[in-house]
Amino acid sequence: MTAYATEAAHQPAEDTVSAWTVACPSTRLRPDDGVAVLLPGGRQAALFRTRTGELYAVDNIDPFTGAAVLSRGIVGDRAGEPTIASPLLKNVFSLRTGRSLDDPDVTLDTWPVHDDGTTVRIDTRTPTEGAT
Amino acid sequence: MEELVVIGNGMVGHRLVEALRDRDAAGHWHITVVGEEPRTAYDRVALSSYFDGATADDLSLGDLSGPAVDVHVNERAAAIDRATRTVTTDSGRTLPYDRLVLATGSSPFVPPVPGHDLPGCHVYRTIEDLDAITAAARAGARTGVVIGGGLLGLEAANALRLLGMDAHVVELAPHLMPAQIDEGAGSLLAGLVSDLGVHVHTGTASTAVEAGPDGRAARLLLADGSHLDTDLVVFSVGIRPRDELARAAGLAVGERGGITIDDTCTTSDAHVHAIGEAACHRGTVYGLIAPGNAMAEVLADRLVGGQATFTGADTSTKLKLLGVDVASFGDAHGRTADCLDVVVNDAATGRYAKLVLSDDATTLLGGILVGDATAYATLRPLVGSPLPGDPLALITPQGETLGADALPDSAQICSCNAVTKGTITQAICDGNHDVPALKACTRAGTSCGSCVPMLKNLLDKAGIVQSKALCEHFAHSRAELLEIVRATGITTFSALIEAHGTGAGCDICKPAVASILASLGNGHILEGEQATLQDTNDRHLANMQRNGTYSVVPRIPGGEITPDKLIVIGEVARDFGLYTKITGGQRIDLFGARLEQLPAIWTRLVEAGFESGHAYGKSLRTVKSCVGTTWCRYGVQDSVGLAIRLEERYRGLRSPHKLKSAVSGCARECAEARGKDFGIIATDHGWNLYVGGNGGFTPRHADLLASDLDEPTLIRYIDRFLMFYIRTADRLQRTAAWIEAMDGGLEHLREVVVEDSLGIAADLEAAMDRHVDSYADEWAAVLADPDKLARFQSFANAPDTPDPTIAFTTTRDQPVPAAPVGLGIPTLRTRENAR
Numbered sequence A: 001m002t003a004y005a006t007e008a009a010h011q012p013a014e015d016t017v018s019a020w021t022v023a024c025p026s027t028r029l030r031p032d033d034g035v036a037v038l039l040p041g042g043r044q045a046a047l048f049r050t051r052t053g054e055l056y057a058v059d060n061i062d063p064f065t066g067a068a069v070l071s072r073g074i075v076g077d078r079a080g081e082p083t084i085a086s087p088l089l090k091n092v093f094s095l096r097t098g099r100s101l102d103d104p105d106v107t108l109d110t111w112p113v114h115d116d117g118t119t120v121r122i123d124t125r126t127p128t129e130g131a132t
Numbered sequence B: 001m002e003e004l005v006v007i008g009n010g011m012v013g014h015r016l017v018e019a020l021r022d023r024d025a026a027g028h029w030h031i032t033v034v035g036e037e038p039r040t041a042y043d044r045v046a047l048s049s050y051f052d053g054a055t056a057d058d059l060s061l062g063d064l065s066g067p068a069v070d071v072h073v074n075e076r077a078a079a080i081d082r083a084t085r086t087v088t089t090d091s092g093r094t095l096p097y098d099r100l101v102l103a104t105g106s107s108p109f110v111p112p113v114p115g116h117d118l119p120g121c122h123v124y125r126t127i128e129d130l131d132a133i134t135a136a137a138r139a140g141a142r143t144g145v146v147i148g149g150g151l152l153g154l155e156a157a158n159a160l161r162l163l164g165m166d167a168h169v170v171e172l173a174p175h176l177m178p179a180q181i182d183e184g185a186g187s188l189l190a191g192l193v194s195d196l197g198v199h200v201h202t203g204t205a206s207t208a209v210e211a212g213p214d215g216r217a218a219r220l221l222l223a224d225g226s227h228l229d230t231d232l233v234v235f236s237v238g239i240r241p242r243d244e245l246a247r248a249a250g251l252a253v254g255e256r257g258g259i260t261i262d263d264t265c266t267t268s269d270a271h272v273h274a275i276g277e278a279a280c281h282r283g284t285v286y287g288l289i290a291p292g293n294a295m296a297e298v299l300a301d302r303l304v305g306g307q308a309t310f311t312g313a314d315t316s317t318k319l320k321l322l323g324v325d326v327a328s329f330g331d332a333h334g335r336t337a338d339c340l341d342v343v344v345n346d347a348a349t350g351r352y353a354k355l356v357l358s359d360d361a362t363t364l365l366g367g368i369l370v371g372d373a374t375a376y377a378t379l380r381p382l383v384g385s386p387l388p389g390d391p392l393a394l395i396t397p398q399g400e401t402l403g404a405d406a407l408p409d410s411a412q413i414c415s416c417n418a419v420t421k422g423t424i425t426q427a428i429c430d431g432n433h434d435v436p437a438l439k440a441c442t443r444a445g446t447s448c449g450s451c452v453p454m455l456k457n458l459l460d461k462a463g464i465v466q467s468k469a470l471c472e473h474f475a476h477s478r479a480e481l482l483e484i485v486r487a488t489g490i491t492t493f494s495a496l497i498e499a500h501g502t503g504a505g506c507d508i509c510k511p512a513v514a515s516i517l518a519s520l521g522n523g524h525i526l527e528g529e530q531a532t533l534q535d536t537n538d539r540h541l542a543n544m545q546r547n548g549t550y551s552v553v554p555r556i557p558g559g560e561i562t563p564d565k566l567i568v569i570g571e572v573a574r575d576f577g578l579y580t581k582i583t584g585g586q587r588i589d590l591f592g593a594r595l596e597q598l599p600a601i602w603t604r605l606v607e608a609g610f611e612s613g614h615a616y617g618k619s620l621r622t623v624k625s626c627v628g629t630t631w632c633r634y635g636v637q638d639s640v641g642l643a644i645r646l647e648e649r650y651r652g653l654r655s656p657h658k659l660k661s662a663v664s665g666c667a668r669e670c671a672e673a674r675g676k677d678f679g680i681i682a683t684d685h686g687w688n689l690y691v692g693g694n695g696g697f698t699p700r701h702a703d704l705l706a707s708d709l710d711e712p713t714l715i716r717y718i719d720r721f722l723m724f725y726i727r728t729a730d731r732l733q734r735t736a737a738w739i740e741a742m743d744g745g746l747e748h749l750r751e752v753v754v755e756d757s758l759g760i761a762a763d764l765e766a767a768m769d770r771h772v773d774s775y776a777d778e779w780a781a782v783l784a785d786p787d788k789l790a791r792f793q794s795f796a797n798a799p800d801t802p803d804p805t806i807a808f809t810t811t812r813d814q815p816v817p818a819a820p821v822g823l824g825i826p827t828l829r830t831r832e833n834a835r
């Protein structure tokens, strides 16, 4: 996905400070819930907190339908692996790796997330490219 | 492309076309079917169920017309010209063929006794024959005689009984079903059939039918000089293959009729084939469906270049008479040299069983079961195999019951469709883990159904517990979880999974638990943690569309709406740029709302007096109505008023699946109430209540639960019905499937709802009263709560920025989704194209 690489590259790789995008106040993101976050350059992340407190950000666009809806899916687990089920056609993805559990060839980009107790931020320097 | 013409659209002709269409992936054949009956093929084997409530539609095998298949019904092939390879039909059409298939079946044989053609004399083969018999019954026929005591004759006699007639069977042979069973079994069967109220006369020849003063059949004369007075005669003494076209075209036919075919189903002309009851193979004309289907499969294989052969077939049968079990299989008459019989004949319990064994008593050759044919499913496939145990033990009631273990892989489990145990176990290994899946992939069990118990048994043996577990997180069924929640008073998913489940949950158990919590009245569905459990549409109280936008469906109870309210809907749609459409549920749907627009849209609607229509929920959708006595000249009750009262009573009720209803003001049924989970039809005296209907994937008409009810009783019954459904159904099980799966079915449901057989009616009614008392509009509650409103934002960090991937174009003057532009990623990313 070269289109992604060029968009993400508008942030200098060494600029570690400005690459953290403010997503929302910590209280806004409740356990097992998700929100959509607009990223610099126009991409969108689906940001989740699981019931055990882990934070994950994956691409908000459901690759099976092209709609930006993953933040509105159901958080859960499959045999212990934290997952998100797309609200449209119920395709399930691993939150850790972004990998589709329905089609091993499909993977979502993921970004690191940090919660300092007040604010949740997403590190948007470069996504971990799902598909490679 | 080559041209295949099939004459006859009966069961076997249908099977051929289906099999060929499935195999001819290359599109080598174009198929033209001509059938003389006024409809496409139907299940003749199940014909008698027509008297038991099945309709012509239920019996239909489906229309195979498509790009490569033309089906012409109501058209008879009149002649075959083998020289020019054409068929002409009675409508004057000429059909050229490269290959011709005769699947013309057979016709009932009517013996030439005097009076056989009087009005009042019938045969039993087509839906039209059955309609004629029904018409005679309606016109007042009280007594009916069936001539012929074979399989079909007994079915016909039972049909007469079901039509309320006094039924007689006259059989020439010394006992019933002479073709299938022996004397001992026959006399026991005669007793059982008599117990059903059918009079049996065996060893009796019929000599003439005499007319009464009105010129209709009135009396049957018998060879012994006696007679039977009757209003109607049905001939069922055998069948004659319909080989008349073949004879006229000079094709070879068998000594006793039937178009001669070889093991490839080819006639004496290499371009002409014959299959089914019209064909004569090695001197035999088979009058059963299984051999016909086998021929159809062989011929389909040959037509695409295969090497399949037909070398004869199983003639096992099971009688489908209500309440009488009769089965015969393999060499039932013991015609194999030196064979041995093992017989249990117990007149006291009404059972007869005979096994025919090889001379060394090791191999099963055939058998007969009367009175209790449960062993049929296991014994029939064992024919030709070594016996797994003591033969006597297999047929005595206390004896061992045979499991699927005992069968070799080559054993035929489904004889109608020639499916072996090996094929079924392979299908199970391939992941077909329930009976419907096995039926779909192997066809086993799709005809007479007698092998279905064996399919279940094979699933059990394969270790497939028909698991009730909801998903990997809960080992309980939905009904069990509901009881747990009721008993423990647990009110959150977290507490429930902590105490009774494992892991974090998923998109299956979370919505199921959310629905249980909501059914039991646990407040607003977007309250706190509950919001994260809700399925796609419940999550934002609107239906998500393909592009991530939503539809908005305000409730319009009974479909009745004032002009002012209509204008508000129009204004809202115009102001927010929404696509509008009248739904199939008598209300209006507004499409294309962005997530962040929903609160503003609903503010306007709530102000105008609208409420949520729950189009998103597994809950009551609409109660449709017809205008009834309000306007209609035929109406006998106020259907609109009742529909509105019902919709207002049950609105917001969460259930295992969606609920639909309708009320019609008279039997003309303009509201289509019988297509609903609960439907009400007005009568002169009150209301008839129907339950368990639906459209959708498997359409089904609702069944009558109770008649002529006054409104308070009607509402009490509906309360009980709905609450009982909510408490005991599985997740996503519509009422139709719920009733079908219920032990005792509709009868049991009637006992619970009408007679309160479980003593729970008061409890169910109280639960419904609590629902009615606690109902509040979900959308009004969201608008009043900032916490819930926060869910309706496009982005947490940019609440006012619309999702840039959503775009619209215009079609027929309205906005519709456009493919995502710019940033949208319409194509599926795979490892391949990512590199």
Ligand code: SRM
Pocket (backbone or CB within 6 Å): B537, B543, B544, B545, B551, B552, B553, B581, B582, B583, B584, B585, B586, B587, B588, B589, B615, B621, B622, B658, B660, B675, B693, B694, B695, B696, B697, B698, B734
């Ligand atoms: C809008 C409408 C079609 C229309 O343009 O007319 C419609 C649209 C949808 N139907 Fe329907 N159905 C609509 C009437 C029907 C009807 C006719 C009726 O109600 O009389 C049926 C057959 C009757 C029945 O349900 O028994 C019907 C059988 C289904 C089914 C199959 C159910 C089944 O048991 O097999 C589904 C799928 C499901 O519910 O699981 C479905 C599901 C859907 C959903 C909700 C799919 C979804 O989850 O996105 C569609 C989206 C609605 C939306 O976005 O607002 N819809 N759907 C109709 C809305 C009626 C209303 O006012 O609420």
Ligand SMILES: Cc1cc2nc3c(=O)[nH]c(=O)nc-3n(C[C@H](O)[C@H](O)[C@H](O)COP(=O)(O)OP(=O)(O)OC[C@H]3O[C@@H](n4cnc5c(N)ncnc54)[C@H](O)[C@@H]3O)c2cc1C
Pocket (backbone or CB within 6 Å): B007, B008, B009, B010, B011, B012, B013, B014, B034, B035, B036, B037, B044, B045, B046, B047, B048, B075, B076, B077, B078, B103, B104, B105, B106, B124, B125, B126, B152, B155, B242, B245, B275, B276, B277, B278, B286, B287, B288, B289, B290, B292, B317, B318, B320, B448
């Ligand atoms: C009441 C009843 C119960 C039965 N129960 C059982 C059972 O339990 N088990 C079992 O195995 N079998 C049973 N059978 C037998 C089974 O139905 C037949 O074996 C099967 O239908 C044969 O299929 P077919 O296609 O050969 O003939 P059919 O189904 O009779 O089809 C032949 C079709 O060809 C049409 N046709 C004939 N000539 C022409 C022409 N010149 N032009 C156009 N069309 C023409 C006919 O109108 C007919 O529609 C039962 C039959 C009946 C009547």
Ligand code: SF4
Pocket (backbone or CB within 6 Å): B626, B627, B628, B629, B632, B633, B634, B635, B636, B639, B664, B665, B666, B667, B668, B669, B670, B671
């Ligand atoms: S169902 Fe009867 S009362 Fe209702 S509109 Fe139709 S004809 Fe009139």
Ligand code: FES
Pocket (backbone or CB within 6 Å): B413, B414, B415, B416, B417, B444, B445, B446, B447, B448, B449, B450, B451, B452
């Ligand atoms: S044996 Fe008749 S359907 Fe299987």
